[in-house]
Amino acid sequence: MSKDVIQLLPDSVANQIAAGEVVQRPASVVKELMENAIDAGATSISVYIKEAGRSLICVSDNGCGMSESDARMAFERHATSKIHSSQDMFSLHTMGFRGEALPSIVSVSQVELKTCQKGEKLGTKLCFNGSSLESHEYIQFPEGSCFSVKNLFFNVPARRKFLKSNQRELSCIIEEFEKIALANTNIDMLFVSDDKELYNLKSSNVLQRIVSIFGKHFREILLPVELESTILNLKGYVSTPQGCIKKNLKQFFFVNGRYMRNSYFHKAVLHSFENLIQKDESPHYFLFLDVDPSTIDVNIHPTKTEISFENALPIWQMITASIKKTLGKNNAVPSIDFNQEDAVDIPPFEREDRIVSPTVNLDTSYNPFKTFSRSHYSNPSSKHWERLYMEKPQGNEPPNALFEKNTDTPYKESFLILHKKYLLLQQRENLLILHIKRAQQRICYDNYLKRFSQKKECGERLLFPEMLHFSASDSILLDSIEEDLFYMGFEISCLGGGTYSINSTPEGIKPSQEMFDKLLEDITQNNLSIKEELNKSIALSLSEWVVKSNTTELLEEEIPKLEEQLFSSSDPYHTPKGKKILTLISEDHLDKMF
Incomplete structure (x- = not known):
């Protein structure tokens, strides 16, 4: 008799499996909660972090808030207010739509939600412990929402164990915060880590937001890029060729307000700088693409950073053309002036003209002794006149040695500096190359x-x-x-x-x-x-x-x-990275070479 072995997993287990893709590290939680705040229409978002997100991640906003039933429903799998049918996925105007973030987060952490809907006098407070609801009460709370995620991965020790150092995890959180801050310059954003304020960004334009995040020197090296067409509206900034560097690059693509990674469009930017920068250099760029939502597919990966484009090739060409136009308008590329209005008139060479050889005119009456008196003339110094009568070398001794021996120099050993890179020294019977x-x-x-x-x-x-x-x-x-x-x-x-x-x-x-x-x-x-x-x-x-x-x-x-x-160093034969510093060539080895 056959025995059935396939069974439906409990929701708590299914949520933990989904959390493996959605919640990869503390930065993923910050990203999902901030995107929810943006979708709620917030004009101010605050992020508080403790121990790089291990012990606390708190995101509060002044958005529309949630009702009591919506607050409870938000933690169910695939519960969302963003879409209602499959057709809505091709006309997305929100950051989230899958309904997986909150149930995935709550399955691997302890979550506290405080929220109050606009126009309501009382708010709602919910406390979860690993997908299970522990408390539900009414509270006084201002309009908006506040999510507090504590002890991330407390019930998944393996995931918590393999988190990187606090410094690395905090850097990832800051990277996600910067991406969202760049895409939403009309929102005030505050970021506090371990009671230290790192960012306090006010609503501004894109350039001011870039300068506020990455430093004032970006104002001097960025050029504006703008293009309007039926397929693509492009705005943003690229760095001048002089501002291109090899490392620590700031390169961002945003599509309809959403950050994305796209190696194909990245090559379009590099192609625009071809022959203007060195091969190992790259430009900074902050490019915002606005396209018809029906021509892109965001539902490729749970992180929603990979997007497919229906008109990828035309967009590639538009990006290249607009950046080249910007570089040309700002004299960032060498140009050829074909205007002949003020050009010098150079007559053509006529072969009929007879070529005359130059002549030398001599003044035969010139006498130098009539110009200068003898008092101005002095005999050359007779010092060291004996050198003129030194004997020539005898026998087989060559007149000039290959290496002159200078006994007055402070260094007595024979040496030679080759190509300003290598030092050749004689060590007893060996040749030392350093x-x-x-x-x-x-x-x-x-x-x-x-x-x-x-x-x-x-x-x-x-x-x-x-x-x-x-x-x-x-x-x-x-x-x-x-x-x-x-x-x-x-x-x-x-x-x-x-x-x-x-x-x-x-x-x-x-x-x-x-x-x-x-x-x-x-x-x-x-x-x-x-x-x-x-x-x-x-x-x-x-x-x-x-x-x-x-x-x-x-x-x-x-x-x-x-x-x-x-x-006298710890290892005179190798650099700290293990490269060879010196080599010895013996006399026997030299003899074998000849």
Whole structure:
């Protein structure tokens, strides 16, 4: 007799399965709750975070709020007010529509909802613990909604265990907040993390919102892009070719107010800058596409960041054409002027003209002794006249040696600097070939680690402090490593609003925005949390920057010090990344080569 084995899963289990796609990390919760607030017509949204979203995520708004029954229904699977039929999916004007976010969030956390509908005197408070409703009561509450998500993944230990460091998770939350803030510049937005205000954005235009989030220097490098057509309305900004960089790029596409990732349209932007920037550089861009909702499909992935376009090719061409037009109008590309109105008239060459060879006229009556008196004439110095009568070399000795021996130089060993890159030294019977830049990097790297282990102030105070600006996520990371940088020679002061003053630096380092951006990016990419590994990453980044920015040639008197410091380092044969610094070639090996 056969036994049935297929059964319908309980809603709590189904919601946890759906949460694996919808709620991937704390940033996913922030994104879903902020999008719900936007759909509710909010003009002000506040986000409060504790421990990078592990212990608390609170999103409050002044939107339309919910009634008692709607508040309870919102946590059921596929319950939504955004669509009513399948046809509505092809004319979406809201951020959400699937009805999966709230039931997925509540299945893996403890949720408290406070809401009050406009025109009502009493609001509703609901408390959930992993999909189960624990309390339901009436409260006094202003119009709008407030979602508090506590102890995310408390009932899924494996998911909570594999969350990244607080710094990494907070950076992801900030990225989602920035995307939504850029797409909705007409909404006031506040972001507070661990009682520290990171963003307080007021309603403004797109350019002002970009400057408020990423810094004032973007105002100088952005060019406006605008296009209107029956297929596409395009607005936004792209950076000038001079503003293109290699890393830490700000690149955003928005379609009908929704952020999206699209490699195809990204190539259209890069194509517009072809032959204007280096191959490893890319522009910043903030492009807002407005298309007919019936020509796109948003329902591809639960995160709704992948969108299919019906008119992808025409849109690609329009993006390219509009950016090229913007670059041309702002003289960002070289142009050819065909206007001949004020051109110089150059007569054509006529072959009939006879070519006459030039003649030399000599003044045979010129006498130099009649111009200058003998008192102005002095005999040449007779000092060292014996050198004129030195004997010529005898025997087989060549008249000129390949390497001249200078006994007056401070460095006695034979050496040769080749291509300003390699140092050739004679070590007993061996030939030592040393990579100069890599040797300097190894020395700098060890010196920085030594400074940190000694924990002594060793910076050089700047006469004029350098002012640098960082985004909110970079500011948090910079604050966390401020002590480490201090022991390496940096004294940094926070002036508020993402602006920092660099008051002192290690010897030989000139602080710059590019250097600190690279330092913070290296730490973020490596996802370092252990103190020792973090210090090594800082030392590595600084040593690479010092060697890269040092354009002075190695002087002869610096060779002994370089050699001494290298062989007293922790590993004179390899750089911190494992690249070879030097090689020895024996006399026998040289003989075999000939």
